[in-house]
Every structure is written in C-alpha cells, then in structure tokens.
Amino acid sequence: MNIEQVVITHYHEDHTGNASYLQKTLGVPLYMNQGMIESCKTKADYPWYRKFFWGKRKPFIANPIGDSFTSKRATWNVIKTPGHSRDHLSFLNNETGQLFTGDIFVNEKVKVILQEEHIPDTIESLQKILTYDFKEVFCNHAGHLSDGYHSLKTKLNHLTELQDRILHLYHEGRSSDEINQILFPRKYPITKLSLGEWDSLHIVESVINHEAKENAYQAR
Numbered sequence: 001m002n003i004e005q006v007v008i009t010h011y012h013e014d015h016t017g018n019a020s021y022l023q024k025t026l027g028v029p030l031y032m033n034q035g036m037i038e039s040c041k042t043k044a045d046y047p048w049y050r051k052f053f054w055g056k057r058k059p060f061i062a063n064p065i066g067d068s069f070t071s072k073r074a075t076w077n078v079i080k081t082p083g084h085s086r087d088h089l090s091f092l093n094n095e096t097g098q099l100f101t102g103d104i105f106v107n108e109k110v111k112v113i114l115q116e117e118h119i120p121d122t123i124e125s126l127q128k129i130l131t132y133d134f135k136e137v138f139c140n141h142a143g144h145l146s147d148g149y150h151s152l153k154t155k156l157n158h159l160t161e162l163q164d165r166i167l168h169l170y171h172e173g174r175s176s177d178e179i180n181q182i183l184f185p186r187k188y189p190i191t192k193l194s195l196g197e198w199d200s201l202h203i204v205e206s207v208i209n210h211e212a213k214e215n216a217y218q219a220r
C-alpha cells in the first residue's frame, strides 16, 4: 500500500511515535496542528514511564495542516477539538460522515486524566463536534464505533453531569482535594506510577480553575 500523506490528530507519543520513521524512511509528508510542530522537532520530553510504555518519540518535522485536506477519494474537514491536548484535531469525511476523533472519546466515563487535559475545553469540543452531521466514529483507543454520534453524546452528558457535581461541591466551599475524595474515592495504580501526571484530581482542578477564571472575568 502506498502511503501518500499522514495527518496527525495530536502530538502525544502514542500518536506520533512512527512519524519520524514515516518521514525519514518512506518520505511521507506529515501534517498536524501548528501549535506543537516546534516541540515535535526536538527530542521527546516526557517522564520515564511513558518512554517505557510507549517508547521514545523521535523528532520529526510536520507541516501545518489547513482547514481541510484531500485524500484519493474524499475531502476532509479539520475540526479543532482541544481539551485532551491543546493541539487536538478531528477529521471529518464530508461525503461519508466518517469521523476520526483521536483521543477525545477513548471511553464513555472518565476516571483519571493527564495533567495537561482540560475538561471544560473537552466539553466545548464535544458540543462543537456534535453540531456536525456524522455517524461512524474511529477512536484511537476504542476503535470503530458504528453509532459514534451517540457515543460522543453519551460522553458529553457524562462530562457535563460531572462538571455540575464538581461545581456544586465547589460552591459549597469544598476544596479540590475534598471534592476529589468524594467523587473519585478509588485510586488507580497509574496515579502513583506516573507521580501524579495521571490523576482524577486534574478533572476536579480543571473545572474549578475554569470556574474561578470565569468568575474573575465577570467581576471585572
């Protein structure tokens, strides 16, 4: 099979680990969000456990992706969907309604997230993507979702509900640690192993920090 081009949903190493190989060995052009191109030109800078599990992402040079791109048979919309990472993109085939969602779905319920993730942005991205006409979804972790529209909607409802519960406790005067303890009493091994890079606390804190910022903005 001839690979003509590679489009990248976001910079995480489990999505870009082969980018250098594809570029250097096969001479394939790479495209991604402008935001992380510079960082991908340098050696991967992330903790040892990620290098151990997902390997060391070698440097590569990608081109900035536009608002759309074409493959042999279709034109694809590039939709900005930040939240999981700030450079996250989704790709929609306009003719067939097939949607590639990178890591914005993964699973319906969220228990722990990476420190860089931002739940209010993910909610906004899901709301935005649900305004498009699509059914089938290709998720990089859950695989093919034949009723992907419904799956993304279920995820949005779950996150909105979770956000409401966090804000309710926050307005009662609870600290983020207390809220984390109430909503996520179970601790996962990945939190210890990653020295806190993966933690349910980041879910709580991203919601609270966003709320505090909004309140400060309104008070001006």
Ligand SMILES: [Zn+2]
Residues within 6 Å of the ligand: 010, 012, 084, 085, 103
């Ligand atoms: Zn990711």
